[in-house]
Amino acid sequence: MAATQQATASLPEIEIYNTLSHAKEPFKTVSPGRVGMYLCGPTVYKPSHIGHMVGPVIFDTVKRHLVYSGWQVTWVVNITDVDDKLIAESTARGISMADLAREMTADYLENLAALGVDGIDEMPKATDHIGGIIRFIEGLIEKGFAYAAAGDVYFDVTRDEDYGKLTNRSVEQTQGEGGSTADRKRSAADFALWKQAKPGEPSWESPWGPGRPGWHIECSAMSEALLGDHFDIHGGGLDLVFPHHENEIAQSESLHGCPMASYWMHNGLMQAAGAAGKVGGRPRDGGDDAAAQAATKISKSTGAEPFKELLARHRPEAIRLLLLSTHYRSPIHFGEEPLAESARALEAFERLFARYERLTGTSFYGLPGRDRQAGTAAVAEINDSVAAEVSRLRDRFLEAMDDDFNTAIAVASLFDFVRLVNKFIDSHGLEKAPQPEAQTTLDAAMLTLRELTTVLGLFLEAPAAASGGADEALVGSLMNLVIELRARARKAKDFATADLIRDALGEAGILLEDRPDGTGWSQK
RNA sequence: GGCGCCGUAGCCAAGUGGCUAAGGCAGCGGAUUGCAAAUCCGCCAUCGUCGGUUCGACUCCGACCGGCGCCUCCA
Numbered sequence: 398m399a400a401t402q403q404a405t406a407s408l409p410e411i412e413i414y415n416t417l418s419h420a421k422e423p424f425k426t427v428s429p430g431r432v433g434m435y436l437c438g439p440t441v442y443k444p445s446h447i448g449h450m451v452g453p454v455i456f457d458t459v460k461r462h463l464v465y466s467g468w469q470v471t472w473v474v475n476i477t478d479v480d481d482k483l484i485a486e487s488t489a490r491g492i493s494m495a496d497l498a499r500e501m502t503a504d505y506l507e508n509l510a511a512l513g514v515d516g517i518d519e520m521p522k523a524t525d526h527i528g529g530i531i532r533f534i535e536g537l538i539e540k541g542f543a544y545a546a547a548g549d550v551y552f553d554v555t556r557d558e559d560y561g562k563l564t565n566r567s568v569e570q571t572q573g574e575g576g577s578t579a580d581r582k583r584s585a586a587d588f589a590l591w592k593q594a595k596p597g598e599p600s601w602e603s604p605w606g607p608g609r610p611g612w613h614i615e616c617s618a619m620s621e622a623l624l625g626d627h628f629d630i631h632g633g634g635l636d637l638v639f640p641h642h643e644n645e646i647a648q649s650e651s652l653h654g655c656p657m658a659s660y661w662m663h664n665g666l667m668q669a670a671g672a673a674g675k676v677g678g679r680p681r682d683g684g685d686d687a688a689a690q691a692a693t694k695i696s697k698s699t700g701a702e703p704f705k706e707l708l709a710r711h712r713p714e715a716i717r718l719l720l721l722s723t724h725y726r727s728p729i730h731f732g733e734e735p736l737a738e739s740a741r742a743l744e745a746f747e748r749l750f751a752r753y754e755r756l757t758g759t760s761f762y763g764l765p766g767r768d769r770q771a772g773t774a775a776v777a778e779i780n781d782s783v784a785a786e787v788s789r790l791r792d793r794f795l796e797a798m799d800d801d802f803n804t805a806i807a808v809a810s811l812f813d814f815v816r817l818v819n820k821f822i823d824s825h826g827l828e829k830a831p832q833p834e835a836q837t838t839l840d841a842a843m844l845t846l847r848e849l850t851t852v853l854g855l856f857l858e859a860p861a862a863a864s865g866g867a868d869e870a871l872v873g874s875l876m877n878l879v880i881e882l883r884a885r886a887r888k889a890k891d892f893a894t895a896d897l898i899r900d901a902l903g904e905a906g907i908l909l910e911d912r913p914d915g916t917g918w919s920q921k
Numbered sequence: 922g923g924c925g926c927c928g929u930a931g932c933c934a935a936g937u938g939g940c941u942a943a944g945g946c947a948g949c950g951g952a953u954u955g956c957a958a959a960u961c962c963g964c965c966a967u968c969g970u971c972g973g974u975u976c977g978a979c980u981c982c983g984a985c986c987g988g989c990g991c992c993u994c995c996a
Contacts, residue, residue, distance in 0.1 A: 419925090437996070445996090452996045482994070561924095564991080570923055571992070612994090634996035639924085641995090665926090666990070694990070722945075723934065727927080728989070735933065738946045745945090748959070793943095797935090805935050809944030819960055823953095828960095892955055899957075910958050917959095 433628030441501035446701035546581040548593030613644035631658035667695040715740035
């Protein structure tokens with residue numbers, strides 16, 4: 398008891414923007430010190446594209462910050478592995494739906510791993526929860542919120558007084574045409590909880606005959622199973638707010654009689670500049686050329702390329718940095734140019750890491766992480782004039798993260814941090830001669846940078862070596878020879894030769910840098 | 922038509938009723954360097970338009986213009 402209180406008391410105060418209230422709210426968990434977090438995952442019928450990665454990276458960062466700050470977090474991301482699109486795609490490819498789902502789930506997981514998303518605790522599959530889904534639907538029917546109709550089951554939107562509260566719509570405003578099953582629905586806005594199987598489709602037995610679950614019910618049933626009736630954070634892309642999350646709320650709160658999630662967090666969508674034509678949305682006035690040039694959301698309909706192909710051209714670190722450079726609720730402008738820019742920005746960090754390793758022999762990537770309390774204690778121990786600056790930048794970072802996970806400011810403070818450390822190295826002349834005291838401070842600063850970059854999930858692993866194998870050693874010794882020859886030329890003031898060597902290497906993609914402690918080279 | 926979001930420097934992107942309007946990329950000047958590269962220092966925006974509220978607004982309100990999302994599968 399005392400221990401729990403103490404643990405809770407040390408938790409920082411943070412604020413989270415809640416789509417439900419359209420405002421930032423102080424973060425209060427359902428149970429002290431613990432967080433249950435649910436993110437709507439992919440429908441695994443095609444390789445994932447960049448749009449599928451936004452939510453996972455954002456919520457991975459959310460989890461990292463919460464865990465770092467002292468909470469115990471359980472993060473669930475569901476896998477939709479039964480659905481019209483899966484049926485269609487597996488039929489087209491002549492494989493089973495289960496095989497298709499397995500293949501695409503593996504693809505998804507590999508992409509997440511590349512981006513450093515490693516905090517997911519549970520990835521429930523809809524097909525593993527059919528029993529729970531059926532019980533959930535039965536409960537809704539018993540309570541009068543749902544009805545069976547010709548082998549289907551629908552949620553009766555008119556029975557739910559709150560319906561539309563997430564998106565501020567009335568039932569009338571949500572009326573579509575009701576789709577192909579309009580004749581079975583009481584209201585056009587009713588949505589399917591259970592769909593009767595057509596001949597040849599994968600199906601499960603149920604009280605209403607063979608069929609499969611609707612899309613919305615999966616998330617209600619799986620979050621209930623893994624996080625309980627009332628959990629803390631429910632996340633997803635802004636495009637899921639309606640109807641998906643609205644319907645989840647309708648289902649779960651109608652059955653349980655309590656809030657489903659305390660905080661509804663929605664991330665902005667990827668935008669591709671210059672994409673032609675409008676994709677989503679109903680056409681407004683006539684067509685117009687101006688709109689055709691505007692940025693549009695990246696989605697499957699725009700033919701977004703598989704994420705794997707993107708990874709072949711861009712480092713995952715640059716992609717993650719780009720995602721975190723924009724506030725999570727804003728749209729992210731995405732494309733080759735922003736990505737290239739992000740990669741260039743990344744290099745400032747990596748040059749500092751390389752510099753640090755040259756000076757101390759310590760790899761930044763090998764530095765130990767630490768939690769928030771330990772970090773605060775460690776920073777207080779720094780005994781140098783830069784201590785105040787280190788502490789200030791760290792505070793700025795943490796305040797930003799506490800304020801609705803403002804990663805853009807957090808990243809900005811990290812760039813300031815890099816400058817601070819470089820300046821420290823410069824002003825102490827550490828590259829000219831070692832200085833034990835200054836080096837202790839340098840270590841402390843780098844440990845702090847390690848602490849903070851880990852919260853963002855950045856620089857988790859050293860970049861893979863450009864070329865592997867036996868060639869590497871050979872190139873290394875050749876480079877040593879060339880650099881030695883050039884050093885002799887420079888000593889002899891034969892700058893023409895020295896520059897010839899440097900220029901030629903430059904054309905070969907090798908960059909030379911003359912530093913106080915010698916010449917270094919890197920591959921461009 | 923309904924619901925919601927946005928419009929900040931060449932580009933990307935934070936943010937605040939009054940204090941220097943973050944940071945990145947690009948650019949310019951300087952220190953450093955044999956020259957470069959890297960690093961450091963400095964410079965580079967009055968916040969879509971028009972009105973209103975206020976002692977004071979980029980920040981609140983209104984109108985307008987422009988863009989985006991959702992209302993159909995979508996992260």
